[in-house]
Amino acid sequence: MNIRMLPLRNLLGRPFRTLALLLIAAVMSASVFGGMAASASLQNGLSSLESRLGADIIVLPDDAKAAVDLKNILLQGTPGYFYMERSVQEGIAAVEGVAQTSSQYYLVSANAECCTVQVQIIGFDEETDFSVKPWLKQAYSGQLGENEIIVGAALSTQTGHSLKLYGVECKVVGKLEATGTGLDTAIYTTDNTVRTLIRAAEEKGIHVLSRQSPDDMLSSVYVKVQDGYDIGEVEAKINLTLDGVQAVRTRSVLTGTADKLAVISGSIRLLIVVVWVLVVVILTASFSVMASVRRREFAVLRTLGFSRRQLVRIVMTESSAICFAGAAAGLLIAWIAVYAFGRQLEIRAGLPYLLPDVLHTVVYALTAAAAVWAAGMLASAYSAYGLSHTDAGNILREGD
Amino acid sequence: MQYQKRGGRSITALQPLHLELESGKVAVIFGRSGSGKTTLLSILAGLLHPSEGSVRFGTHDLYAMPDKERSAFRSRNIGYIPQGQSGLAVLRVRENILLPASLAGIPDVAERAGALLEQTGMTALQEAFPHELSGGEMRRMAIARALICKPAAVFADEPTNDLDETNAQQILSMLQSAAREGAAVTIVTHEPFAAAYADVIYRIDNGTIIKEGCTSSVQII
Numbered sequence: 001m002n003i004r005m006l007p008l009r010n011l012l013g014r015p016f017r018t019l020a021l022l023l024i025a026a027v028m029s030a031s032v033f034g035g036m037a038a039s040a041s042l043q044n045g046l047s048s049l050e051s052r053l054g055a056d057i058i059v060l061p062d063d064a065k066a067a068v069d070l071k072n073i074l075l076q077g078t079p080g081y082f083y084m085e086r087s088v089q090e091g092i093a094a095v096e097g098v099a100q101t102s103s104q105y106y107l108v109s110a111n112a113e114c115c116t117v118q119v120q121i122i123g124f125d126e127e128t129d130f131s132v133k134p135w136l137k138q139a140y141s142g143q144l145g146e147n148e149i150i151v152g153a154a155l156s157t158q159t160g161h162s163l164k165l166y167g168v169e170c171k172v173v174g175k176l177e178a179t180g181t182g183l184d185t186a187i188y189t190t191d192n193t194v195r196t197l198i199r200a201a202e203e204k205g206i207h208v209l210s211r212q213s214p215d216d217m218l219s220s221v222y223v224k225v226q227d228g229y230d231i232g233e234v235e236a237k238i239n240l241t242l243d244g245v246q247a248v249r250t251r252s253v254l255t256g257t258a259d260k261l262a263v264i265s266g267s268i269r270l271l272i273v274v275v276w277v278l279v280v281v282i283l284t285a286s287f288s289v290m291a292s293v294r295r296r297e298f299a300v301l302r303t304l305g306f307s308r309r310q311l312v313r314i315v316m317t318e319s320s321a322i323c324f325a326g327a328a329a330g331l332l333i334a335w336i337a338v339y340a341f342g343r344q345l346e347i348r349a350g351l352p353y354l355l356p357d358v359l360h361t362v363v364y365a366l367t368a369a370a371a372v373w374a375a376g377m378l379a380s381a382y383s384a385y386g387l388s389h390t391d392a393g394n395i396l397r398e399g400d
Numbered sequence: 401m402q403y404q405k406r407g408g409r410s411i412t413a414l415q416p417l418h419l420e421l422e423s424g425k426v427a428v429i430f431g432r433s434g435s436g437k438t439t440l441l442s443i444l445a446g447l448l449h450p451s452e453g454s455v456r457f458g459t460h461d462l463y464a465m466p467d468k469e470r471s472a473f474r475s476r477n478i479g480y481i482p483q484g485q486s487g488l489a490v491l492r493v494r495e496n497i498l499l500p501a502s503l504a505g506i507p508d509v510a511e512r513a514g515a516l517l518e519q520t521g522m523t524a525l526q527e528a529f530p531h532e533l534s535g536g537e538m539r540r541m542a543i544a545r546a547l548i549c550k551p552a553a554v555f556a557d558e559p560t561n562d563l564d565e566t567n568a569q570q571i572l573s574m575l576q577s578a579a580r581e582g583a584a585v586t587i588v589t590h591e592p593f594a595a596a597y598a599d600v601i602y603r604i605d606n607g608t609i610i611k612e613g614c615t616s617s618v619q620i621i
Contacts, residue, residue, distance in 0.1 A: 001498040001502045003502050003503055010490050299482070300487075301488070303482050304480070304499060304500045304545070305471050305475025305476075305500060305503050306475075307468045307471035308468075308471075309468060392447045392482075394438060394439075396482035396484060396486065396557070
C-alpha cells in the first residue's frame with residue numbers, strides 16, 4: 001500500500017464522481033482551447049489573405065456582381081469570373097498617384113481531374129505582377145512557362161503531376177501552403193495560359209467570352225499607390241476618371257470580414273470568461289459537497305496519523321489529476337472540432353480560416369490546461385482546508 | 401477543557417484532570433453519551449488540542465509538537481479505533497490494515513498484517529472492500545489496523561457499539577491481548593460488560609473523571 005497512490009485510488013474508487021468532474025474540466029479546457037484556436041485561426045486566415053492580396057486598390061468591372069464574385073473567390077473559394085476591356089489598365093496606370101498596375105485573369109475550370117467541383121483559375125501577368133508572385137515563390141521560384149500551373153493547398157494533386165483543363169495538359173510545378181481562404185482551392189498560372197485555356201474552351205463550345213478576343217480582356221487590375229499619396233484619393237480618382245470600372249480598396253473588400261471576425265473573436269473571449277467563471281462556481285460547489293460527504297473519510301485518515309498538510313495534498317492531488325486529465329480530454333476534443341469544423345465555418349460563414357502553427361497550438365493548449373488547473377485549485381482549496389482541520393473524534397462520533 | 405462546538409457555542413467538555421495510563425494495562429472509561437468520553441480520547445490521542453494543559457507521552461509533549469511532527473509521532477506510536485464505520489471505502493481490507501504502516505514508513509509488515517488478519521479472523525476477507533463487511537468485521541479490521549504498527553498506546557472509542565454480545569466479547573478480548581503484548585489500551589464505552597476486561601476502571605460524568613473506588617476526581621500520577 002503506497003500512500004502516494006491514495007489520491008488515485010480515491011479517484012478510481014469513485015468512478016461516477018470522477019467522471020463528472022472530468023467532464024466539467026474537459027468542457028472548460030475545450031472551450032478555452034477551442035475558443036483561442038478558432039479565434040486565432042480566423043485572425044490568421046484574414047492576415048494571410050491580406051498579405052496575399054498585396055495591393056492597395058483592386059479595379060473590377062463596374063457591376064455589383066463582380067465585387068461579390070471577387071469576395072467569394074477570395075474568402076470562400078467559390079469560383080467566379082468577370083471581364084473588362086484590357087485598355088482599362090492603361091487608363092488606370094495614367095491616374096496620378098498610381099505606382100504600379102498588374103492585371104489578373106479569372107477562369108473557372110469546367111472539369112479538373114483533381115477535384116469533384118469546379119476550381120478557380122487565376123492568371124497573372126508575369127511581367128508586371130507584384131501581388132501573386134512574392135508568395136508563389138514559396139512553392140516555385142522559377143518563371144512559369146506556358147501551361148504550367150501552381151495549385152492551392154486544398155487541391156488533391158502534387159508537384160510533377162499534370163491536370164487537364166479544357167483538354168489542355170497543364171503541368172503542376174508547385175503546391176502552395178494553406179492560407180485558410182478560398183485561395184487554397186485555386187490554380188495559379190500566367191494570363192497567357194488562361195487565354196490558351198479560354199481558346200480551348202471556345203473550341204469545345206464553352207463560350208466564356210461573348211465575342212471578344214481573350215487578348216483584349218482581363219478580369220481585374222491590382223494597383224499599388226505611390227508613397228505619399230492617399231489610397232482613398234487615388235481610388236476616387238480612378239472611379240471618376242474611368243467609365244465602366246469600379247476601384248475598391250483592398251481593405252474594404254475585407255472590411256466586412258474583419259468586422260465579422262472582431263464580433264466573433266469578442267464573443268469567443270466572452271464565452272471563455274463566462275465558462276471559466278461557471279466552471280469555478282460548479283467545481284467549488286462540487287468540491288464543497290464532496291468535502292461534506294468525505295468528512296468522515298478524512299477524519300479516519302487523521303486518526304491514522306495523516307498530517308493536515310498530507311490531507312490537503314490528497315485533495316489537491318485529486319483535484320490536479322482530474323483537472324489535467326479533463327484538460328487533456330478537452331484539448332483533444334477541441335482540437336478535433338477546430339480542425340474538423342474549421343472548413344465548415346470557412347464555407348458557411350465566408351470567413352478565412354487558417355489553423356495556428358504548432359508553437360501557437362502548444363501555447364494555447366498550455367494556457368487552457370493552466371486555466372483548468374487554476375480553476376480546480378481555486379475550487380478545491382477551501383474544501384481542502386476544511387477537511388484538513390476537522391475534529392476527527394467528534395466527526396467519527398457524529399456519523400453514528 | 402474548553403471546547404467550541406459547531407455554531408460557535410463554547411462548552412466545557414472536560415474539567416481539569418490528571419490521568420496516567422500504564423503500558424500493558426487495559427483502562428476502561430465508562431460514561432453516558434455526552435459525558436466527554438470522545439473528547440477525552442481525542443485529546444489523549446493527539447487529535448484535539450486541549451484549551452489548557454498537556455498530554456505527555458513518555459518524554460514527549462504531544463501538543464508542543466507542530467502538526468506534522470505530532471502526526472508522524474501518532475502514526476508510529478498511537479493506534480486509534482474510531483467509533484462506528486471507519487473503513488476507507490476505496491481500499492481493500494488488507495490495504496486498510498497496511499495503510500498506517502505505510503504512512504509511518506515501517507517496512508516489512510506483510511507478515512504482521514497476515515498475523516493480525518488471522519488473529520482477527522479476517523484472513524478470508526482480506527481482499528474484500530469495507531462495504532462488504534458486517535459491523536463486527538469492520539470493527540475487527542479497525543483493530544488490526546490500529547495494531548499494525550505495534551503502537552505503545554491504543555485508544556478505542558466505543559468499540560463494541562451496535563455489536564452483538566459475541567462480537568463485542570471478541571473485540572474486547574483482542575484489545576486485552578494488545579495490552580498483554582505491552583500496549584497501554586484505553587477503551588471508552590458505556591457497555592457494563594467491558595468491566596470484565598479492565599485492569600483499571602474510570603467513570604466520566606459531565607467532564608469529571610473518577611477512578612473506580614475513589615470518591616474524588618482522578619489524581620493519579
